[in-house]
Amino acid sequence: RASRTPGPGSPRGAVGTSPLVRRGGSSSSSRAPEVMLTRERYPVQRLPFSVVSEEDLAAFERITPGRVVTDPEELEASNVDWLRTVRGCSKVLLKPQTTEEVSHILRYCHERNLAVNPQGGNTGMVGGSVPVFDEIILSTALMNQVISFHGVSGILVCQAGCILEELSRYVEERDFIMPLDLGAKGSCHIGGNVATNAGGLRFLRYGSLHGTVLGLEVVCPAPPPQVCTLLHPQVLADGTVLNCLTSLRKDNTGYDLKQLFIGSEGTLGVITAVSILCPPKPRAVNVAFLGCPGFAEVLQTFSTCKGMLGEILSAFEFMDAECMQLVGHHLGLVSPVQESPFYVLIETSGSRAGHDAEKLSSFLEHVLDFGLVTDGTLATDQRRVKMLWALRERITEALSRDGCVYKYDISLPVERLYDLVSDLRARLGPQAKHVVGYGHLGDGNLHLNVTAEAFSASLLGALEPYVYEWTAGQQGSVSAEHGLGFKKKDVLSYSKPPAALQLMQQLKALLDPKGILNPYKTLPARA
Numbered sequence: 196r197a198s199r200t201p202g203p204g205s206p207r208g209a210v211g212t213s214p215l216v217r218r219g220g221s222s223s224s225s226r227a228p229e230v231m232l233t234r235e236r237y238p239v240q241r242l243p244f245s246v247v248s249e250e251d252l253a254a255f256e257r258i259t260p261g262r263v264v265t266d267p268e269e270l271e272a273s274n275v276d277w278l279r280t281v282r283g284c285s286k287v288l289l290k291p292q293t294t295e296e297v298s299h300i301l302r303y304c305h306e307r308n309l310a311v312n313p314q315g316g317n318t319g320m321v322g323g324s325v326p327v328f329d330e331i332i333l334s335t336a337l338m339n340q341v342i343s344f345h346g347v348s349g350i351l352v353c354q355a356g357c358i359l360e361e362l363s364r365y366v367e368e369r370d371f372i373m374p375l376d377l378g379a380k381g382s383c384h385i386g387g388n389v390a391t392n393a394g395g396l397r398f399l400r401y402g403s404l405h406g407t408v409l410g411l412e413v414v415c416p417a418p419p420p421q422v423c424t425l426l427h428p429q430v431l432a433d434g435t436v437l438n439c440l441t442s443l444r445k446d447n448t449g450y451d452l453k454q455l456f457i458g459s460e461g462t463l464g465v466i467t468a469v470s471i472l473c474p475p476k477p478r479a480v481n482v483a484f485l486g487c488p489g490f491a492e493v494l495q496t497f498s499t500c501k502g503m504l505g506e507i508l509s510a511f512e513f514m515d516a517e518c519m520q521l522v523g524h525h526l527g528l529v530s531p532v533q534e535s536p537f538y539v540l541i542e543t544s545g546s547r548a549g550h551d552a553e554k555l556s557s558f559l560e561h562v563l564d565f566g567l568v569t570d571g572t573l574a575t576d577q578r579r580v581k582m583l584w585a586l587r588e589r590i591t592e593a594l595s596r597d598g599c600v601y602k603y604d605i606s607l608p609v610e611r612l613y614d615l616v617s618d619l620r621a622r623l624g625p626q627a628k629h630v631v632g633y634g635h636l637g638d639g640n641l642h643l644n645v646t647a648e649a650f651s652a653s654l655l656g657a658l659e660p661y662v663y664e665w666t667a668g669q670q671g672s673v674s675a676e677h678g679l680g681f682k683k684k685d686v687l688s689y690s691k692p693p694a695a696l697q698l699m700q701q702l703k704a705l706l707d708p709k710g711i712l713n714p715y716k717t718l719p720a721r722a
């Protein structure tokens with residue numbers, strides 16, 4: 196299973212390998228309890244797609260010789276999401292190596308009315324990367340070649356199945372960094388990152404993939420299957436690939452079609468190659484981990500930080516006291532600062548260590564003097580930087596060990612970010628084991644997680660639609676960075692008006708007229 200071997204330890208993980216970086220790895224351990232089939236747990240009906248036949252398997256064998264997987268054990272890992280909450284029953288997984296092979300697969304599946312589930316590293320949070328029923332899994336695992344890298348512009352062009360951490364290493368050797376970084380970096384594929392518009396830990400500094408992705412190569416199933424080489428604006432109607440993998444910083448010619456595919460979660464086309472702008476590698480990285488006496492002080496620390504650290508600020512993350520208890524209890528991580536109601540992690544990235552250290556120390560002096568921060572620690576060497584990041588990055592893993600987890604990934608006005616957590620804690624009372632709030636405060640992104648010993652319909656009823664209504668009441672987003680996938684597709688209307696939903700359905704029908712691509716995901720089922 197070379198293609199699904201997890202990457203090496205996260206550069207920011209704790210010592211040893213963090214299970215977080217094993218997302219999408221062999222999750223089918225025979226000792227793990229069986230995950231319930233999605234069709235048994237959720238009210239979802241299979242759409243009238245064809246069922247894979249022996250002739251289909253023979254056709255796939257001609258398209259991707261030796262790379263048609265039907266072994267049930269090998270399929271199991273790709274049928275289950277890494278959170279082990281949803282499970283499909285696909286009988287076949289294809290491993291194309293080239294864009295032409297993807298094009299042939301989609302042409303064939305379109306003609307035969309066979310549903311297809313594109314899959315990268317299978318590290319998503321919303322059940323978007325695994326089949327719901329028996330969709331054919333189209334894995335990008337073997338599409339893992341770097342196509343080009345330009346040392347002056349920092350523009351990287353690569354196939355969709357490259358693992359984020361491997362790309363990071365590749366560009367870091369050349370004095371650049373990837374513009375995004377996630378806990379799942381050891382397994383996630385860049386194509387999946389782009390397809391889901393992954394946010395992550397560098398968003399505050401380098402912005403969204405809508406800005407850093409310069410070009411895409413996408414295969415759409417519309418007849419005839421079209422390879423849209425959006426790396427340069429060439430749309431090919433005959434299925435051939437024009438080798439035109441150059442990228443431009445500026446291109447203002449008509450509609451920016453690549454944007455449609457960023458965040459479309461594999462429902463409009465299969466991304467086969469990506470052109471992305473990499474920032475220069477910062478010479479000095481510092482991390483401060485601070486304890487704050489209240490959320491008001493967290494906000495004031497953030498304002499002060501923006502004012503005093505300005506251009507060197509590269510991350511502002513927060514977590515509450517319950518998060519710290521969970522990483523301590525389940526992972527044995529020890530808080531480096533005194534117990535506090537809130538903690539913030541501030542990262543600076545700059546070009547002169549002395550200059551950054553000076554700025555950071557006057558900032559720390561200020562926040563301590565004004566009582567915004569009660570205790571703190573600073574790391575400049577790589578080992579301690581990684582240790583401090585692990586406290587924040589491994590919260591998801593600690594939560595997974597705490598029991599059944601209800602996840603909400605919400606964008607809110609930063610001043611109201613924690614109100615929902617306090618409100619829910621009071622509303623749920625002892626029904627919940629833990630109600631925690633953490634996330635990318637600098638981006639206004641709250642990760643609200645609730646744990647319980649086991650799944651409970653009454654707890655779910657107390658959470659939903661309450662959380663979504665609360666969020667809509669603040670004009671927030673019900674999915675800040677995780678996407679909608681299978682689990683959140685029916686709540687899209689809390690964040691988008693009916694006219695937007697209708698246009699999305701029309702675009703889907705235009706690019707994928709038979710609806711074979713990642714069905715049951717992203718868009719609500721039509722009435």
Ligand SMILES: O=C(O)CC[C@@H](O)C(=O)O
Pocket residue numbers: 378395587588591602603604634642643644
């Ligand atoms: O598990 C979650 O809710 C968040 C996961 C991830 O987006 C993070 O920021 O750690």
Ligand SMILES: [Zn+2]
Pocket residue numbers: 395634635642676
């Ligand atoms: Zn996040």
